Amino acid sequence: MAAMYQVITPQKPAAILKGVGPKVAEKLSSIGIETVNDVLFHLPANYENLSVMNLADAENNDKVTVMGTVMTEPAVAYFRGGKNRLTVFMEIDGIYVKVTFFNQPYLKDKLIVGEEARLSGKYLKHKLEINGQRLIYEAGGGFRVTYPMGKVMHSKTFNKIVAEVFGGFSFNYDLPETVKAKYRLLSVREALRLIHFPKSPADIKEGRRTIKFYELFMFQLRLMEKRQKERVRNERYIIDYDIDELKAFIDTLPFGLTGDQKKCTNEICRDLKQNVSMHRLLQGDVGSGKTIVAGIAAYAVKTIGEQTAVMVPTEVLANQHYQSFTDTFEDRLTIAKLTGTTTRKEKMEIVSRLESGEIDLIVGTHALIEDDVLFNRLSLIITDEQHRFGVNQRKRLNDKAHRKNVLYMTATPIPRTLSITTFGDMDVSIIREMPKGRKPVETYWRRYDEVDEVMASIASEVRKGHSAYIVAPLIEESETLDLKNVQEIYHMFLDCFGEEQVELVHGRMKPAEKNEGMGRFERLEKPVLVSTTVIEVGINVPNATYMVIFNAERFGLSTLHQLRGRVGRSDMQSYCALISDPKTENAKQRIDIMTSTTDGFELSEQDLEMRGPGDYFGVRQSGLPEFKVADLAEDYRILEHARLSAIELSGEMREDA
Incomplete structure (x- = not known):
């Protein structure tokens, strides 16, 4: 990303600037400023308008800069702990105003009765009082800029260093x-000048608008360059699969593909036929049928005698995919599973069969990237919930491929703005349509004193032979958080349904113990599963028709939606109860959104607005850029235009070449 901010070349160290000796250079380096370009793009954090305004135009609590006449001698009162308050009365624009300065007793000698003084502060209109921040001695208007300097230097000093760049380069x-x-848009030079040395609010706004566009435009160009480099054309990338055999397999499926599933399948199969490696993201809401699309791609690869690997972040998800593929393909594909709990003997056998080419499709966790796991001809890599893996982990599996065709899948509906930035170097396929017969999950909110009503509804579903998930946010009681914990909730349901009907699963259990508990629930031996969020992804029980989430206000929209997606996976009507006493406006807003829509993509856009891009995935390794000015949640329109401009320019560059 550093190259994006190099508007002055060749690159020069900041130490060549006037006023930047070895000691100053060391201070700048301590806050990440090494070069002349770093100086330019170390932007102000705040601005103070030094232009005098008319006090009559100010509203209550406005920050004001005013000029007035000192009417009384300043008085300083001292309090315990060495704190003090200076009070003086001034006439400002015909208004007699009380002005107070806290812990600035030295201003007493600066405020002379009968003389004028300029000051900034917070105007308490109803009290006719100004809480003064400072006296202003500079002549004229303009802005005082404040930089994030980490106490290594005054902003005024740094502003002079910035001026040196504009004067000398x-x-x-x-x-x-x-x-x-x-x-x-302005030129980048003019935009940066207005940001560092504004004379009006309009200057700041215009300067920032241009730099936002510049950042997003340059980032899109970088993504396109990366895409072109990675997609080297080579005839050996072509997977000339047997289309007749593939169609024959699709015809045997016990259900018809939705329109979106057909479209995505065609896009992926078209990629496989190209002489350039596939790099595609398959997005689809929970239960939309991504797995069968991925399975069809794996079958296409099998028709030329080559292999597919499916890497998933958890053992539970590996089990689900393995079972799903086994049920779908029966004896048409040789399928294996490799996870952290696979015994050494089983692993040795699987690795041997994998290396000989006997296995067509392997499903696994991080175990797939271990050095001793070798393939015969790996030609398709499918990574589910790829943002949960590090870049190096994904690369280690990619390096084992004979033909590098990568399909990423995610059940986290990603807002368009994040899709463009995070996955801008990929092609994107989206499944929005739900399989036929699926009914939207009825979602409602209940307070804790209404839990009995929810329990009665669950009992009714259990009598019909259906199952229910009960989700709690904590494993044990917490002294700091007043949350319903999983043990407490487990015993509540034991009292109501009995031990023979209630299963408990949480993240601190041993994998084998957890899998046994999940198994009993999946086999319908116990219809009620009390759990933490370990069931967020990776468990598929079509019989489950009820989801209850305790302390729903503690979860983000994305997690709530993922949890809700565990039900509604059949043609039976399903329900989701959000148990919560939301205390904050943000929590109430999340509950309102969840009860108003089941569209994951709509939820994802609102989630992005509420949480911001940095927190959306919950992990920094997702590859999200950190811009100086641009904000992905707010500036999505600028992003769209910047992307289109980058595409146009990229096309022109290719034509020139």
Whole structure:
């Protein structure tokens, strides 16, 4: 990302600037400023308008800069702990105002009765009082800028260093003239100058708008360059699968593909036929049928005698995929499973069969990337919930491939803005349609004193032979958080349904113990599963028609939606009860959103707005860029235009070549 901010080349160290000696250079380095470009893009965090305003135009609690006449001698009162308050009365724009400064007793000598003074502070209109922040001695208007300097230097000093850059260097990089004209943007130089040295609020706004566009435009160009480099054309990438055999297999499926499933299948199969490696993301809401699309791709690869690996983040998800593929393919594909709990003897046998080419499709966790796991001809890699894996983990599996065709799958509906930035170097296929016969999950909110009503509804479902998930946020009681814990909830359901009907599963159990508990629930031996969020992804029980989430306000929209997606996986009506006493506006908003829609993509957009892009995936390794000015949640329209401009420019560059 550093290259994106190099508008002055060749790159020069900040130490060559006037006023930046060895000691100052060391201070700047301590906050990440090494070069002249770093100086330019170390942008102000705050601005203080030094232009005098008329107090009559100010509203209550406004920050104001005013000029007035000192009417009384300043008085300083001292309090315990060395704190003090200076009070003085001034006439400002015909209004007699009380002005207070806290812990600035030295201002007493600066405020002379009968003389004028300029100051900034917070105006308490109803009290006719200003809580003063500081006296202003600079002449004229303009802005005082404050930089995030980590106490290594005064902002005024750094601002002078920035001025040295503008005075002594030429800018080599800018936005294309056609782009600037089309979107009425400034040059990068002028935009940065207005951000560092504004004379009006409009200057700051215009400068930041251009730099936002520049950041997003340059990032899109980088993604396209990366995409072109990674997609080297080579005839050996072509998977010339047997289309007749593939169609014959699809015809044997006990259900018809939805329109979206057909579209995504065609896009993936088209990729496989190309002389360039596939790099595609398959997005689909929970229960939308991504697995069968991935399975069809694996079958296509099998028709030429080559292999597919499916890597998933958890053993539970590995078990689900393994079972799903086994049920779908029966004896048409040789399928194996490799996880952390696979015994050494079983692993040795699987690795041997994998290396000989006997296994067509292997499903596994991180165990697949271990050095002793070798393939015969691995030609398709499918990674589920890929953002849960690190870049190096994904690369280790990719390096084992004979033909590098990668399909990423996610059940986390990703907002378009994040899809463009995080997965901008991929092709994207989306399944929005749900399989025929599925009914939207009825979602409702209940308070804790209404739990009996929920229990009665669950009992009714259990009598019909259906199952229910009960989710709690904690394993044990917490002294700091007043949350319903899983043990407490487990005993509540034991009292109601009895031990023969209630299963308990949580993340602190040993894998074997947890799998046994899940198994009893999946086999319908016990209809009620009390659990923590370990069931968020990876368990498929079509018989389950009820989801209850305790302390729902503690979960983000994405997690709530993933949990809700565990039910509604058949043609039976399903329900989701959110048990919560939301205390904050944010929590109430999440509950309202969850009860108003079951559309995961709509939820994802609202989740992005509420949480921000940095927290959306919950992990930084997802590859999200950190911009200086642009904000992915707020600036999605600018992102769209920047992306289109980058695509146009990229096309022109290829034509010129």
